[in-house]
Amino acid sequence: MSGRLIRAVAPSGAPVRFLIDGAEASACAGDSVLVAVLTARDALRQHEFSDTRRAGFCLMGACQDCWVWLADHSRVRACTTTIAEGMHVLTRAPQGAYQP
Amino acid sequence: MIKVAIVGAGPAGIAAADLLAAHGVAPVVIDEGRRPGGQIYRQPREGLALDIAALLGSEADNYRRTHATFAHLRDRVDYRPQTLAWGIEDRTLHTVCGTTAATLDFDALLLATGATDRTLPIQGWTLPGVFTLGGAQVLLKEHGCLIGRRIVFCGSSPLLYLAAKQCRAMGAEIVAVLDTTPFAAKVAAARDLMAVPGMFARGLGYIAALRRVGVALHDGVTLRAFEGARGVEAVRFRDRRGAEVTLRCDAVAFGFGLKPETQLAELAGAELRYDATFRQWLPHADADGRCGSNVYVAGDGATVGGAQAAALTGMLAGCALLDDFKIAVRGVDRPRLRRQVQRLRRFQRGLARAFAWPAGIMAELDDAVMVCRCEGIIAGELRAALRADFGPTEVNRLKAITRCGMGRCQGRFCGLAAVELTAQALNVPLENVGRLRMQPPVKPIPIAISS
Numbered sequence: 001m002s003g004r005l006i007r008a009v010a011p012s013g014a015p016v017r018f019l020i021d022g023a024e025a026s027a028c029a030g031d032s033v034l035v036a037v038l039t040a041r042d043a044l045r046q047h048e049f050s051d052t053r054r055a056g057f058c059l060m061g062a063c064q065d066c067w068v069w070l071a072d073h074s075r076v077r078a079c080t081t082t083i084a085e086g087m088h089v090l091t092r093a094p095q096g097a098y099q100p
Numbered sequence: 101m102i103k104v105a106i107v108g109a110g111p112a113g114i115a116a117a118d119l120l121a122a123h124g125v126a127p128v129v130i131d132e133g134r135r136p137g138g139q140i141y142r143q144p145r146e147g148l149a150l151d152i153a154a155l156l157g158s159e160a161d162n163y164r165r166t167h168a169t170f171a172h173l174r175d176r177v178d179y180r181p182q183t184l185a186w187g188i189e190d191r192t193l194h195t196v197c198g199t200t201a202a203t204l205d206f207d208a209l210l211l212a213t214g215a216t217d218r219t220l221p222i223q224g225w226t227l228p229g230v231f232t233l234g235g236a237q238v239l240l241k242e243h244g245c246l247i248g249r250r251i252v253f254c255g256s257s258p259l260l261y262l263a264a265k266q267c268r269a270m271g272a273e274i275v276a277v278l279d280t281t282p283f284a285a286k287v288a289a290a291r292d293l294m295a296v297p298g299m300f301a302r303g304l305g306y307i308a309a310l311r312r313v314g315v316a317l318h319d320g321v322t323l324r325a326f327e328g329a330r331g332v333e334a335v336r337f338r339d340r341r342g343a344e345v346t347l348r349c350d351a352v353a354f355g356f357g358l359k360p361e362t363q364l365a366e367l368a369g370a371e372l373r374y375d376a377t378f379r380q381w382l383p384h385a386d387a388d389g390r391c392g393s394n395v396y397v398a399g400d401g402a403t404v405g406g407a408q409a410a411a412l413t414g415m416l417a418g419c420a421l422l423d424d425f426k427i428a429v430r431g432v433d434r435p436r437l438r439r440q441v442q443r444l445r446r447f448q449r450g451l452a453r454a455f456a457w458p459a460g461i462m463a464e465l466d467d468a469v470m471v472c473r474c475e476g477i478i479a480g481e482l483r484a485a486l487r488a489d490f491g492p493t494e495v496n497r498l499k500a501i502t503r504c505g506m507g508r509c510q511g512r513f514c515g516l517a518a519v520e521l522t523a524q525a526l527n528v529p530l531e532n533v534g535r536l537r538m539q540p541p542v543k544p545i546p547i548a549i550s551s
Contacts (some may be wrong), residue, residue: 004228004229004247004248004331004350004351005239005245005246005247005248006245006246006247006248006249006271006272007243007244007245008240008245008246008270008271008272009148009149009150009242009244009270010149011147011148011243011244012147012149013147030145030146030147030148030243031243032243035239035243035245039239039245042229042330042331043330043331044226045229045230045288047226047476048476049475049476050470050476052226052227052470052476053227053228053330053331054228055229055331056231056234056235057226057230057231057232057235057473057513058216058217058231058232058234058513059231059232059234059235059236059238059239060139060234060235060238061132061543062216062361062509062512062513062543063216063232063473063509063512064474064506064507064508064509064543065226065473065474065509066543067508067544077544079136079327080132080182082134087303087405
């Protein structure tokens with residue numbers, strides 16, 4: 001699956017390894033979670049209340065359309081959270097997690 | 101010493117903090133950003149080899165000046181980045197940083213909260229690849245990333261042309277720029293736009309530059325749909341002659357001007373009044389930004405005026421605050437600042453007409469289109485609620501019945517559309533159906549927070 005966002009400027013940060021739904025992915029230090037996921041994939045998450053997929057919208061912390069789950073059942077706003085080594089991002093709610 | 105809290109570290113917040121610090125008042129500056137600058141002067145992240153000066157062009161000097169001011173100020177203010185101010189209770193501000201909560205008592209509160217893109221529901225606007233215009237710009241400035249390879253810019257905003265020019269310079273193909281406002285409206289607005297001839301000329305320059313390199317520019321269009329299965333693949337619109345056109349693309353940036361972030365001003369007790377030019381509700385303030393007892397607004401969060409007006413209104417609000425606490429203001433020519441602000445705001449009113457909110461488009465909106473992105477509420481559900489016996493006669497009741505505006509964004513991106521739909525259904529003027537009221541928290545906060 002190819003990425004949606006295009007890096008117009010090559011990032012200089014060290015590589016960061018993380019997981020998307022259990023699959024290994026690579027990003028750059030300094031990437032937001034949104035940039036990390038969307039340079040590897042074409043969407044960020046499954047919407048909770050409809051069959052639509054989402055990939056963020058306002059990119060400045062206002063629309064709240066980029067909240068994703070992490071494997072530890074916490075949630076982060078992808079556009080304002082920095083990716084970290086070993087982070088495990090889930091594109092849909094984990095089983096048994098409190099919803100929504 | 102008086103305790104001053106400033107919310108926002110964009111041009112308005114920084115200018116206000118600088119003025120206060122110069123008068124011996126050390127404010128607390130609370131900002132959601134990772135680094136100062138706000139949206140307009142968003143800095144490239146550390147280590148990114150992005151030539152921000154080239155990207156910003158004529159705004160580069162203001163960018164540098166704003167950041168130099170902040171660097172000089174850094175040790176004299178209590179700067180709290182990545183911190184959300186989510187509620188106000190009397191003279192106490194509630195904040196959260198990560199999962200750590202704090203309260204901040206203040207004597208005076210200066211709100212420089214900025215603005216977001218104003219959008220409206222269009223078929224397919226939730227598809228991956230459709231982003232706001234401002235979003236496309238901040239992604240480029242902070243991360244050096246483009247929203248796609250082949251981008252359609254659409255809506256109605258002077259930023260359409262600037263953002264298209266910036267993305268093209270960074271390697272994107274600009275499929276087209278689609279402006280929903282007819283050219284005649286621009287001609288009609290020219291008199292107000294001439295209030296700031298330099299900015300007017302710059303804007304025309306962006307358009308000419310895109311035309312020179314062969315980018316398709318359309319005005320007076322009607323946006324019909326963003327199409328695609330798993331992501332956006334095309335934009336369908338009616339051109340000004342009424343012909344249906346489909347353009348293939350892999351990304352869309354769209355917006356209809358800006359929408360001030362007025363939530364905290366409302367919680368601080370400011371009166372929000374309907375503004376017929378901007379077709380939205382703005383905090384009622386005096387010429388210097390006083391909007392309540394020891395509460396001040398500045399920048400685009402007060403009324404959309406652009407980055408220059410933001411810095412000037414930040415200074416004026418800072419002066420007003422000093423006046424109110426009987427601290428003598430030195431070295432500021434306020435009559436001159438007020439005249440400049442007046443001119444810049446007249447220019448913005450011109451822009452609001454030259455790039456108008458396409459109110460009529462909502463009447464055509466298909467029942468199946470999602471209006472509230474958060475809760476997944478479609479236009480048909482809203483219309484059904486509005487048609488029902490003893491149905492809502494104002495928008496907060498509509499929210500209570502349908503959940504439209506009740507989601508995580510708290511109506512930031514559906515509120516104005518809900519207002520338009522309600523006014524149309526009831527056949528009354530927009531201002532009669534009210535606006536979505538705000539309550540804390542103004543953005544999501546974790547349930548488990550520690551102090």
